[in-house]
Amino acid sequence: MPIPPSTEVPPPDAISRPSGVGEGVPARVSPLAGLLALAFPGAGHMYLGQWRRGTFIAAGVLGLCLCGLLIGGVDVVDREEDPWWFAAQALVGPLVFGIDYVHQNMLKVVDPETGRRRTAHPEIRDATGRVVVPAEVRGPGGRAVTGGPGARPPNSKSLGRVNEMGTLFAAIAGMVNLMAVLDAFAGRRRAS
Amino acid sequence: MRVGPGQTGRLYRRVAGLGRAVAFASGLADPRPGLPWAAIGAGLVIVGWRPFLDPLPLHQAWWALLVPLSFLVAMVYKAVRLPTLEGYWRAVGVMTAQIVLLMAVLWVAVFVAVRWLIPLLAP
Numbered sequence: 211m212p213i214p215p216s217t218e219v220p221p222p223d224a225i226s227r228p229s230g231v232g233e234g235v236p237a238r239v240s241p242l243a244g245l246l247a248l249a250f251p252g253a254g255h256m257y258l259g260q261w262r263r264g265t266f267i268a269a270g271v272l273g274l275c276l277c278g279l280l281i282g283g284v285d286v287v288d289r290e291e292d293p294w295w296f297a298a299q300a301l302v303g304p305l306v307f308g309i310d311y312v313h314q315n316m317l318k319v320v321d322p323e324t325g326r327r328r329t330a331h332p333e334i335r336d337a338t339g340r341v342v343v344p345a346e347v348r349g350p351g352g353r354a355v356t357g358g359p360g361a362r363p364p365n366s367k368s369l370g371r372v373n374e375m376g377t378l379f380a381a382i383a384g385m386v387n388l389m390a391v392l393d394a395f396a397g398r399r400r401a402s
Numbered sequence: 403m404r405v406g407p408g409q410t411g412r413l414y415r416r417v418a419g420l421g422r423a424v425a426f427a428s429g430l431a432d433p434r435p436g437l438p439w440a441a442i443g444a445g446l447v448i449v450g451w452r453p454f455l456d457p458l459p460l461h462q463a464w465w466a467l468l469v470p471l472s473f474l475v476a477m478v479y480k481a482v483r484l485p486t487l488e489g490y491w492r493a494v495g496v497m498t499a500q501i502v503l504l505m506a507v508l509w510v511a512v513f514v515a516v517r518w519l520i521p522l523l524a525p
Contacts, residue, residue: 263482270477280453283456372457386475
């Protein structure tokens with residue numbers, strides 16, 4: 211029996227998805243979207259018109275980064291002391307470089323003996339609660355000087371698990387942002 | 403950093419007591435004396451915790467951070483991978499639960515290996 215022309219079956223994609231919507235619809239590579247995603251999390255997808263997607267990416271990446279800073283303090287982003295972790299964190303974008311700049315130049319102190327930057331020491335108390343060694347503060351030129359009674363260092367060094375978790379949050383933020391950068395670079399057209 | 407009771411006076415002692423009660427009731431604190439109770443419990447703000455400058459005193463509950471970590475990772479992953487964003491939050495919830503459950507299973511497996519299997523193999 212001859213097949214009538216009207217029964218011609220269209221390709222599956224044409225049935226299941228409207229034009230321009232769905233996974234893997236070919237599109238031109240978009241270097242600008244990739245660069246924007248690297249400059250600010252989610253911006254690449256917003257540039258491609260996928261506003262909701264971009265908003266979720268921004269919320270997730272910035273949430274991870276800010277949670278890391280909240281958990282471990284600014285000490286978790288440290289280009290000089292943790293360069294390998296910083297390499298992963300840097301994938302979040304210029305924001306992390308700004309945080310590291312503030313950490314290195316506005317919070318750390320310069321050791322008077324070695325001339326190197328380090329976190330200021332907190333005060334040390336004995337078992338009775340008496341201050342044995344007062345806290346360090348930033349002096350002229352960022353040099354470490356002994357603070358007065360009740361003085362606190364510009365920031366505190368995080369230790370142990372708290373430092374690990376804070377560092378991990380910020381590093382994972384960079385790694386998942388790399389995934390979003392590559393996706394924006396590929397320029398796939400999808401529902402927003 | 404240890405904070406002495408004399409540092410902030412009566413208010414400190416009240417908050418320290420509250421922090422001690424909250425920390426002990428929630429099982430997050432070790433009941434040994436000498437620990438910085440106020441910092442462990444509810445006294446974060448009063449004892450001068452500075453957000454983003456000082457670390458959170460979560461040494462006893464660091465493992466609970468796995469939940470927000472998994473949730474935020476799932477948020478980004480699903481935003482990138484889903485063809486459409488219909489059912490986005492459901493997919494995020496499922497993935498968060500999968501990560502947390504897998505980590506719990508791994509914890510049990512490592513616990514059994516370290517506490518039972520390895521002592522059996524090398525007593």
